[in-house]
Amino acid sequence: MNFADGLKFLSEGIREQTTVGAVWPSSPALCGKMAEPILRDRPDRPLRILEVGAGLGPVSEILLPQIRADDVYDIVELNPKFCAHLRDKFGHTPANVHELSILDFKADSYDRIVSGLPLANFPAAMVEEIYRTFFRLLHPDGFFVMFEYLVIRQALATVTLGPDRRRVRRILDIEKNLLPLQREQVDILANVPPARVRVRTRPADPEAFVL
Numbered sequence: 001m002n003f004a005d006g007l008k009f010l011s012e013g014i015r016e017q018t019t020v021g022a023v024w025p026s027s028p029a030l031c032g033k034m035a036e037p038i039l040r041d042r043p044d045r046p047l048r049i050l051e052v053g054a055g056l057g058p059v060s061e062i063l064l065p066q067i068r069a070d071d072v073y074d075i076v077e078l079n080p081k082f083c084a085h086l087r088d089k090f091g092h093t094p095a096n097v098h099e100l101s102i103l104d105f106k107a108d109s110y111d112r113i114v115s116g117l118p119l120a121n122f123p124a125a126m127v128e129e130i131y132r133t134f135f136r137l138l139h140p141d142g143f144f145v146m147f148e149y150l151v152i153r154q155a156l157a158t159v160t161l162g163p164d165r166r167r168v169r170r171i172l173d174i175e176k177n178l179l180p181l182q183r184e185q186v187d188i189l190a191n192v193p194p195a196r197v198r199v200r201t202r203p204a205d206p207e208a209f210v211l
C-alpha cells in the first residue's frame with residue numbers, strides 16, 4: 001500500500017464517512033494479524049475464503065500470494081472506486097471481486113471470513129443483520145476475523161446522547177452476546193487508532209443464537 005493509495009483511501013474516507021469508517025488504510029501490523037488466522041492450520045483441501053470490506057486490499061495483498069490455486073477467494077466490497085482498484089490490482093490472481101453490500105451477497109459454505117467493516121458506524125439493527133449474514137455464509141466449522149478500534153465504542157457510549165447513545169449501547173450489547181463464540185483476541189497498538197482483532201466461530205445453532 002503506497003502513499004498514493006493512502007490518499008485515494010483518504011478521499012473516499014472523507015466522501016463516504018459512514019461506510020468507509022476510516023481515513024487511512026489499516027497498518028501492516030493490523031492487516032498481518034487479521035490475515036494470520038485465515039491460513040493457520042489450514043486443512044489439506046481447497047479453502048473457501050471471503051473478504052468483506054476490503055477497501056484498497058491491504059489484507060488481500062497479504063493473503064492472495066499465500067493461497068493455493070484451488071482455493072476460492074471472494075471479495076465483497078461496496079465502494080465502486082475501491083472495487084475498480086481491487087480488480088486492477090488483483091486481476092491476475094484468483095480473487096473474485098463482487099461489488100455489492102454484504103447484506104445482498106448470496107453464497108454459502110465459506111471456511112473463513114475476514115471483515116474490515118466499520119460496524120461501529122452502522123445502525124444497531126444492521127450490525128445484527130451483518131452478524132446473521134456471516135453465520136449464514138459460514139460453513140458449520142467456519143470462523144470469522146474482524147477488528148474494532150479500541151476504546152472508541154466505549155467512549156461513544158459515554159459521550160453521545162439520545163438515539164445515538166442507544167445505538168452504540170445496543171452494539172456493545174451485541175458484542176457482549178458474541179463473547180461465547182470468541183476464540184481469540186489480540187490488541188494492535190501499531191495502528192491509528194489502536195485496534196482489537198477478534199476471531200469468532202459460527203454458533204452451533206445460528207437460528208437460536210441470541211444477538
Ligand SMILES: C[S@@+](CC[C@H](N)C(=O)[O-])C[C@H]1O[C@@H](n2cnc3c(N)ncnc32)[C@H](O)[C@@H]1O
Binds near residue numbers: 055057077102103
Ligand atoms: C474501515 S474500511 C476497511 C478497509 C480495509 N480492509 C482496511 O483495513 O484498510 C471499511 C470498508 O468496508 C466497506 N463497506 C462498508 N459497508 C459495506 C457493506 N455493507 N458491504 C461491503 N463492504 C462494505 C467500505 O467501502 C470500506 O472499503
